[in-house]
Amino acid sequence: MTSPQPHVETSPPVSDEVRKTTCYMCACRCGIDVHMKDGKVAYIEGNRDHPVNRGVLCAKGSAGIMQHLSPARLRAPLKRVGPRGSGKFEEISWDEALETVRARLATLRETAPEKLAFFTGRDQSQSFTSWFAQAYGTPNYAAHGGFCSVNMATAGIYTMGGAFWEFGSPDWDRTKMFMLFGVAEDHDSNPIKIGLGKLKARGAKVIGVNPVRSGYNAIADEWVGITPGTDGLFILSLIHCLLKAGRIDLSYLSRCTNAPVLVNEDTKSPDHGLLLTTPDGKHMVIDRHTGKPAPFDGAGVLPDLAGSLRRAGTSHRSVFQHIAERYLSDDYAPEKVARTVGIDANRIRRIAADLARVAFDEAIELDRPWTDFRGERHEKMIGRPVSFHAMRGISAHSNGFQTCRALHLLQILLGAVETPGGMRFKPPYPKPATAHPKPHCRVTPGKPLDGPHLGFTHGPDDLCLTDDGQPARIDKAFSWENPMSAHGMMHMVISNAHAGDPYKIDTLFFYMANMAWNSSMNTSGVMNMLTDTDDNGNYVIPNIIVADAYSSEMVGYADLVLPDTTYLERHDCISLLDRPISEPGAVADAIRWPVVEPDRNVRGFQSVLLDLGARLNLPGFVDDDGAPKYADYADYIANHERRPGIGPLAGWRVGDGAAESNRQTGLTHGRGGPNGAQIDAYIKNGGFWSAHVPDGAAFYKPWNTAYQDWAVEMGFYDSPQPYVFSLWCEPLRRFQLAAEGHGTRQPPDHLRERIKATLDPLPIWYAPLEDGHADPVEYPVHALTQRPMAMYHSWGSQNAWLRQIHGMNPLFVPTALWTANGFSDGDWARVTSVHGEITVPVAHMAALNEHTVWTWNAIGKRKGAWALDTDAPEATMGFLLNHIIHELLPPKGDGLRWANSDPVTGQAAWFDLRVRIEKVAPPRRSYPDPGGQDRIVPDPPQNVTLKVGS
Amino acid sequence: MHPAVSIILFTTLSGMGFGLLAFLGVGIPRVEGWVAAVFFAIGFALAGGGLLFSSLHLGHPERALKAFTQWRTSWLSREAWASVATLGVVGVFAAALVVFGVRIAPLGWLGAAGCIATVYVTSMIYASLRSVPRWHHWSTSALFLAYSASGGALLAGQRWPAVAVLVVTGVGQFLAWRAGDARYAACGSTVGSATGLGHLGRVRLFEPPHTGDSYLTREMVFVVARKHARKLRSIALLLAVVLPVGLLLLPAFHHLGAAVAVLSHLAGVLCVRWLFFAEAEHVVGLYYGRRPA
Amino acid sequence: MTALPETTERKLGLVIDLDTCVGCHACVIACKGWNTENYGAPLADADAYGADPVGAFLNRVHSFEVEPDSGPAQLFHMPKSCLHCEDAPCVTVCPTGASFKRVEDGIVLVNESDCIGCGLCAWACPYGAREMDPVEKVMKKCTLCVDRIYNENLPEEDREPACVRTCPAGARHFGDLGDPDSAVSQLVEARGGVDLMPEQGTKPVNKYLPPRPRDADIDVLAPYLEPVDAQPKGFLGWLDRALERI
Numbered sequence A: 001m002t003s004p005q006p007h008v009e010t011s012p013p014v015s016d017e018v019r020k021t022t023c024y025m026c027a028c029r030c031g032i033d034v035h036m037k038d039g040k041v042a043y044i045e046g047n048r049d050h051p052v053n054r055g056v057l058c059a060k061g062s063a064g065i066m067q068h069l070s071p072a073r074l075r076a077p078l079k080r081v082g083p084r085g086s087g088k089f090e091e092i093s094w095d096e097a098l099e100t101v102r103a104r105l106a107t108l109r110e111t112a113p114e115k116l117a118f119f120t121g122r123d124q125s126q127s128f129t130s131w132f133a134q135a136y137g138t139p140n141y142a143a144h145g146g147f148c149s150v151n152m153a154t155a156g157i158y159t160m161g162g163a164f165w166e167f168g169s170p171d172w173d174r175t176k177m178f179m180l181f182g183v184a185e186d187h188d189s190n191p192i193k194i195g196l197g198k199l200k201a202r203g204a205k206v207i208g209v210n211p212v213r214s215g216y217n218a219i220a221d222e223w224v225g226i227t228p229g230t231d232g233l234f235i236l237s238l239i240h241c242l243l244k245a246g247r248i249d250l251s252y253l254s255r256c257t258n259a260p261v262l263v264n265e266d267t268k269s270p271d272h273g274l275l276l277t278t279p280d281g282k283h284m285v286i287d288r289h290t291g292k293p294a295p296f297d298g299a300g301v302l303p304d305l306a307g308s309l310r311r312a313g314t315s316h317r318s319v320f321q322h323i324a325e326r327y328l329s330d331d332y333a334p335e336k337v338a339r340t341v342g343i344d345a346n347r348i349r350r351i352a353a354d355l356a357r358v359a360f361d362e363a364i365e366l367d368r369p370w371t372d373f374r375g376e377r378h379e380k381m382i383g384r385p386v387s388f389h390a391m392r393g394i395s396a397h398s399n400g401f402q403t404c405r406a407l408h409l410l411q412i413l414l415g416a417v418e419t420p421g422g423m424r425f426k427p428p429y430p431k432p433a434t435a436h437p438k439p440h441c442r443v444t445p446g447k448p449l450d451g452p453h454l455g456f457t458h459g460p461d462d463l464c465l466t467d468d469g470q471p472a473r474i475d476k477a478f479s480w481e482n483p484m485s486a487h488g489m490m491h492m493v494i495s496n497a498h499a500g501d502p503y504k505i506d507t508l509f510f511y512m513a514n515m516a517w518n519s520s521m522n523t524s525g526v527m528n529m530l531t532d533t534d535d536n537g538n539y540v541i542p543n544i545i546v547a548d549a550y551s552s553e554m555v556g557y558a559d560l561v562l563p564d565t566t567y568l569e570r571h572d573c574i575s576l577l578d579r580p581i582s583e584p585g586a587v588a589d590a591i592r593w594p595v596v597e598p599d600r601n602v603r604g605f606q607s608v609l610l611d612l613g614a615r616l617n618l619p620g621f622v623d624d625d626g627a628p629k630y631a632d633y634a635d636y637i638a639n640h641e642r643r644p645g646i647g648p649l650a651g652w653r654v655g656d657g658a659a660e661s662n663r664q665t666g667l668t669h670g671r672g673g674p675n676g677a678q679i680d681a682y683i684k685n686g687g688f689w690s691a692h693v694p695d696g697a698a699f700y701k702p703w704n705t706a707y708q709d710w711a712v713e714m715g716f717y718d719s720p721q722p723y724v725f726s727l728w729c730e731p732l733r734r735f736q737l738a739a740e741g742h743g744t745r746q747p748p749d750h751l752r753e754r755i756k757a758t759l760d761p762l763p764i765w766y767a768p769l770e771d772g773h774a775d776p777v778e779y780p781v782h783a784l785t786q787r788p789m790a791m792y793h794s795w796g797s798q799n800a801w802l803r804q805i806h807g808m809n810p811l812f813v814p815t816a817l818w819t820a821n822g823f824s825d826g827d828w829a830r831v832t833s834v835h836g837e838i839t840v841p842v843a844h845m846a847a848l849n850e851h852t853v854w855t856w857n858a859i860g861k862r863k864g865a866w867a868l869d870t871d872a873p874e875a876t877m878g879f880l881l882n883h884i885i886h887e888l889l890p891p892k893g894d895g896l897r898w899a900n901s902d903p904v905t906g907q908a909a910w911f912d913l914r915v916r917i918e919k920v921a922p923p924r925r926s927y928p929d930p931g932g933q934d935r936i937v938p939d940p941p942q943n944v945t946l947k948v949g950s
Numbered sequence B: 001m002h003p004a005v006s007i008i009l010f011t012t013l014s015g016m017g018f019g020l021l022a023f024l025g026v027g028i029p030r031v032e033g034w035v036a037a038v039f040f041a042i043g044f045a046l047a048g049g050g051l052l053f054s055s056l057h058l059g060h061p062e063r064a065l066k067a068f069t070q071w072r073t074s075w076l077s078r079e080a081w082a083s084v085a086t087l088g089v090v091g092v093f094a095a096a097l098v099v100f101g102v103r104i105a106p107l108g109w110l111g112a113a114g115c116i117a118t119v120y121v122t123s124m125i126y127a128s129l130r131s132v133p134r135w136h137h138w139s140t141s142a143l144f145l146a147y148s149a150s151g152g153a154l155l156a157g158q159r160w161p162a163v164a165v166l167v168v169t170g171v172g173q174f175l176a177w178r179a180g181d182a183r184y185a186a187c188g189s190t191v192g193s194a195t196g197l198g199h200l201g202r203v204r205l206f207e208p209p210h211t212g213d214s215y216l217t218r219e220m221v222f223v224v225a226r227k228h229a230r231k232l233r234s235i236a237l238l239l240a241v242v243l244p245v246g247l248l249l250l251p252a253f254h255h256l257g258a259a260v261a262v263l264s265h266l267a268g269v270l271c272v273r274w275l276f277f278a279e280a281e282h283v284v285g286l287y288y289g290r291r292p293a
Numbered sequence C: 001m002t003a004l005p006e007t008t009e010r011k012l013g014l015v016i017d018l019d020t021c022v023g024c025h026a027c028v029i030a031c032k033g034w035n036t037e038n039y040g041a042p043l044a045d046a047d048a049y050g051a052d053p054v055g056a057f058l059n060r061v062h063s064f065e066v067e068p069d070s071g072p073a074q075l076f077h078m079p080k081s082c083l084h085c086e087d088a089p090c091v092t093v094c095p096t097g098a099s100f101k102r103v104e105d106g107i108v109l110v111n112e113s114d115c116i117g118c119g120l121c122a123w124a125c126p127y128g129a130r131e132m133d134p135v136e137k138v139m140k141k142c143t144l145c146v147d148r149i150y151n152e153n154l155p156e157e158d159r160e161p162a163c164v165r166t167c168p169a170g171a172r173h174f175g176d177l178g179d180p181d182s183a184v185s186q187l188v189e190a191r192g193g194v195d196l197m198p199e200q201g202t203k204p205v206n207k208y209l210p211p212r213p214r215d216a217d218i219d220v221l222a223p224y225l226e227p228v229d230a231q232p233k234g235f236l237g238w239l240d241r242a243l244e245r246i
């Protein structure tokens, strides 16, 4: 006998309406369905039609609602009324805020525009913010790439026209073996997970190369617990094995790369090590058909990998012969490198063999004919189904640029880039370094800068130096110290501005970067620099403006705060001009739009910047009568044109270029005139636009005429621009030549040796620079951070849901160190680097490289920030490793302070850190204690009991 | 398990109360008039008060009546019925005795049986939980009954029976603790079986699902230091059994001594019950890095 | 209604792949979001921005390390929610009938308006699948998204649990484990899916797919890397010959 079962409503109404926009909880930019009830945000889930996430959503994305409702949201413009860092502010009107900024910036612009340093974080409106900075005329603009992953990005672009994430990804549907280097989460967060899921479903092999076996590496079939900073050597050893066994794709190398191009071998020549060119600048190869030199792209030319040539008394040999010579050397034999990299020699051989087997013996063929740029028709697309993905684990070291190059060399030797089953580019990539702008820094008071700030240098002539050879930029990007710093060096801005080196500035303007906290190296030092005063009691850095949406640590150090909306309350544009959301098979861009209106006195920052630009009368921001050209950012998105026919968004433009299907509507995609209804079209389509790459153009993109033609049609470039991959990276060689004394622009003497040693045109490995400064015996342990999948940098902690998952962070310690120190659960340790010390809670981890400790990134918080209670675990137990990572290497007695950055790109070398650890009696909190700030927002609620629809 | 004050008081007080009422039901001691009234009042205060404390444990005490519906399957529901029914029967018996001076013996016997049943049913709330190996055993019920009997005997002023039951209870408790210590290991649940990963090697919690507390960790992953527990066990036995027995054995036995014996016993049982919860490890602890002790 | 049905018409449940789960907690938060807005009281968070936040969650992800006898340590992420046990002790202990197992699909639910918040069901569950709401003081548990899987206001393809829909790695599968032909049953069969704590006698419906073997031993493939030529100079000779063939 049972009583009746209670009735359950199984079909309740889900929501009144779904509004589709783009997530902002990280830079993956997934499509989201925002369910609305009573005009309020009720529930967020993934958009199934979206090219990036196909319906899935990560923890942060689903928790977006708590971010949107965070008690830490700023409410109105703020003016500082207490000392910097105290958190004492007074609310002011937008007019007052904007007038204050305008007045200050207008004066600077007329006198010394370089005294404004405008740096932005991970927001994806760089094509817009840089446009402002360029119109304003300061050379001091960059986004966060310098402390993030510039090594990865530039090594990819210089080598093959793109790296991973927004540039490319593995052919998840076809690859049979996948190697992942140094990735905890990455920007391509959901696509990587979706991809790994596909591999797992097919039972394809995954190898994780990472000192730490968590997350993606936990599901890897094989874990390579490498010693940090040695991946380059490991990869070059794999290359050694493959070369030695002849297991490389010779056809691919000769047709698609500069391996057959001839290199000048005359050590006396000013062109030594440069590539032989035709008078019109084409690289030369030996044509195997004729045995004669020919331009690499000549019709019907079959470039000879083994070519050599003696011309005008100078001998030349192919790049490939240099490659063979270098990497066949026993220096790269597995036995030689095993100790350094911490991997058994047999294991290295076995992995190389596995790669070779899958690439060549399990090759795939697609029945898709294609024609290459030399006019040769190929009946099939041959695929090498091995693929790779890598990120900051190899990038955030001072040898990261060369390590990333080594990885690309490996992929290319296997013929696994842009071939089925390998790594594929996402349109508008690939795009070689030569197709990118060069950096510009020429300042004229009252006038725009002479060109875009950031770009790719190809030799000393492209450096950003003043007439007396000093760095022209406050961050010293594109100077001899880091000649190829394509993303700028944001991590050096505060410290250089404080030191007045290379010059003093007036206003620091930060947008969406927590520079007083987790994005700075040497956090305690940086907080002191921000509050330091001169003899007259004035702040050394006179004026700080911060545009932020939440009461972050950085906001506490601002003089003036411009409060942004949350991501659900504003227009945004994720543009092909910037960092698009494309996938290998489709080009795509997207928008955000206000699915709700802000309920506070806040404004979308981009609209504010347009307003500011107009108030400053900047060209492009005002029309001929000096009236604002754009009402707001939405207006700009729809109506701005960069080049005729090319605007921020590629979908639903107006024009005659309209494809057949759209003739009646007059709408077109890619190139076309502005369309006032464009944003509505995006909203109707789910917040994004995408166009499929035609089948015949889906692979071999740099060399495939079908792709090149489609790219021109889409407006990626104005004429077909096929190119070959640069295994030999000539720009590097040009800097070396200068260091050897050639040419008129010469590096300072103290940098010559380092440039010669590190800017090698072929990938090399050298020990991370910190190893040469910190004593490896005194500091025997590597210390790393990892991204927690459920947290985004500092800003996840204000999220009531996410902070329960990661409310504090222990330092994870490997078994050997754990036992040696006699640690047990709940213990604490002092962690000392050559620069400083911290005291932190520890936890045990067995699946960890035995010389490595690590912690989750950016969990520690400053007291009072983020609307958290002052005794929140984030502020008492949580900690930052950043306190003991300095932006400069310790003095080594040469009177110089070397930046703790990659010598090529200036990438911050976060993961070079070496420490020692020892057990201490449990303190009451983690140290250092950087003091607190007043809570600048109202007190948060005690409990959260959110239910919109009730 | 979290040793919640409300449940400790509930089990301790109601156990003693029903113990006393059981004695009174069978006419030991054979009291009448106002003496009976006092005895019954004590019994009802303890049993009823215990039940009231138990309702403090509820999130929604106002819905407590719903707890009477599932007597077919739920020991907690049975407990509700048993206690209310027993209090009803004993109430009628006591009213007849005190007010009308009539002793309806069968009703008394029925009441006494009810008291025993109630204590048994209460014990089964715990003993039926397989998820808490230490509790999942007949000795849990036996001890609940034994404590109830000792408390009842003490309150009923039954010197020698009290001594006897106390000694048995003490020995039983000692043995039960020892047996209980081994029961988790014997139940077969390990972090290996909890994760299904045991066949791969030694399994250890790396990271819990949340860095702070949760309902589960607060409620079920309570840990008490072993040293601490040992000490408390001795104190508990001393107070609950040794001291009362000692007092009862004093040649010059006296009302004051009896009162002290009762209070000591009460304090001891409170300790025992604290330990009953605090030492009980829920298998869910396996998901939070707790291994069988 | 705390008597368990003798049999249920279907056995709906989840299959979770420990070989694939990357431990991202996406399922945890999607679950929190959906169930805050839907079935019963919102899943509250007490002391949400304070020193000791405690919220109700229906799904949690634990991480375990395994040290095999030989080879490096391994790490696994293990999501856990109600397993909708066939012999659900949480149901039979419930004094009010608030806890029940549905006859039609085997889903174990709490009827919150009957729940007195005694907590006994949470004690009875060996898996920690039930949590008391810190504000509403009623018992919360995984509903298997009973208000999604049959919901006619959702498009057909969305009639699956929120956690399954969101899982980026595809490590979660939903279906009828009572039907041997269902995709989930087949998957369990093929991959040797297991019960958690079978010795507790709860007969869970949810199954876990064990990880595939990790870190295979070295050396099987050694011959693949025969050098092309023993002499160092020989490489160029080989290259010449090889180039003839392309």
Ligand SMILES: Nc1nc2c(c(=O)[nH]1)N[C@H]1C(S)=C(S)[C@@H](COP(=O)(O)OP(=O)(O)OC[C@H]3O[C@@H](n4cnc5c(=O)[nH]c(N)nc54)[C@H](O)[C@@H]3O)O[C@H]1N2
Residues within 6 Å of the ligand: A026, A027, A060, A122, A148, A149, A181, A182, A183, A184, A185, A186, A187, A188, A189, A209, A210, A211, A212, A226, A227, A228, A229, A230, A231, A390, A391, A392, A393, A394, A397, A784, A785, A786, A787, A788, A789, A790, A791, A792, A793, A854, A911
């Ligand atoms: N959930 C979440 N997602 C994010 C972010 C976030 O904060 N949260 N941040 C975004 C940002 S800004 C970025 S830049 C990306 C970064 O994404 P990731 O590149 O994944 O960044 P990290 O977490 O720093 O991971 C670095 C990984 O490299 C490993 N590692 C360190 N040193 C070495 C080494 O020498 N060799 C090898 N092989 N591995 C090494 C570390 O153990 C770690 O696993 O993530 C983005 N995505």
Ligand SMILES: Nc1nc2c(c(=O)[nH]1)N[C@H]1C(S)=C(S)[C@@H](COP(=O)(O)OP(=O)(O)OC[C@H]3O[C@@H](n4cnc5c(=O)[nH]c(N)nc54)[C@H](O)[C@@H]3O)O[C@H]1N2
Residues within 6 Å of the ligand: A121, A122, A144, A147, A148, A149, A511, A512, A513, A514, A515, A518, A519, A520, A547, A548, A549, A550, A551, A552, A553, A554, A564, A565, A566, A567, A605, A785, A786, A792, A793, A794, A795, A857, A858, A881, A882, A910
């Ligand atoms: N130890 C260590 N340190 C590291 C790293 C590491 O691996 N290890 N990684 C480095 C890397 S790669 C990066 S990218 C940095 C990241 O570090 P940051 O770029 O500083 O990242 P967040 O902490 O997320 O801070 C971004 C700021 O943006 C604000 N914000 C959030 N949403 C909005 C919005 O909608 N509008 C506006 N205007 N502002 C908003 C937040 O409140 C916050 O103040 O950290 C770096 N620091």
Ligand code: SF4
Residues within 6 Å of the ligand: A023, A024, A025, A026, A027, A028, A029, A030, A053, A057, A058, A059, A060, A061, A062, A189, A190
């Ligand atoms: S990965 Fe997560 S946080 Fe990043 S955009 Fe996608 S859903 Fe949002």
Ligand code: SF4
Residues within 6 Å of the ligand: C081, C082, C083, C084, C085, C088, C089, C090, C091, C108, C124, C125, C126, C127, C128, C129, C130, C141, C202
């Ligand atoms: S997992 Fe726990 S709550 Fe779910 S049915 Fe089984 S015993 Fe009950």
Ligand code: SF4
Residues within 6 Å of the ligand: C093, C094, C095, C096, C097, C098, C099, C110, C114, C115, C116, C117, C118, C119, C120, C121, C122, C138, C139
């Ligand atoms: S807490 Fe609610 S559902 Fe659980 S046993 Fe008590 S009354 Fe039943």
Ligand code: SF4
Residues within 6 Å of the ligand: C030, C031, C032, C034, C035, C058, C059, C081, C082, C141, C142, C143, C144, C145, C161, C162, C163, C164
């Ligand atoms: S099935 Fe629904 S309720 Fe259950 S864990 Fe998944 S999302 Fe949560």
Ligand code: SF4
Residues within 6 Å of the ligand: C020, C021, C022, C023, C024, C025, C026, C027, C028, C061, C077, C079, C166, C167, C168, C169, C170, C171, C172
């Ligand atoms: S969402 Fe999927 S991959 Fe992420 S923790 Fe949950 S089950 Fe694992």
Ligand SMILES: [Mo]
Residues within 6 Å of the ligand: A147, A148, A149
């Ligand atoms: Mo980054």
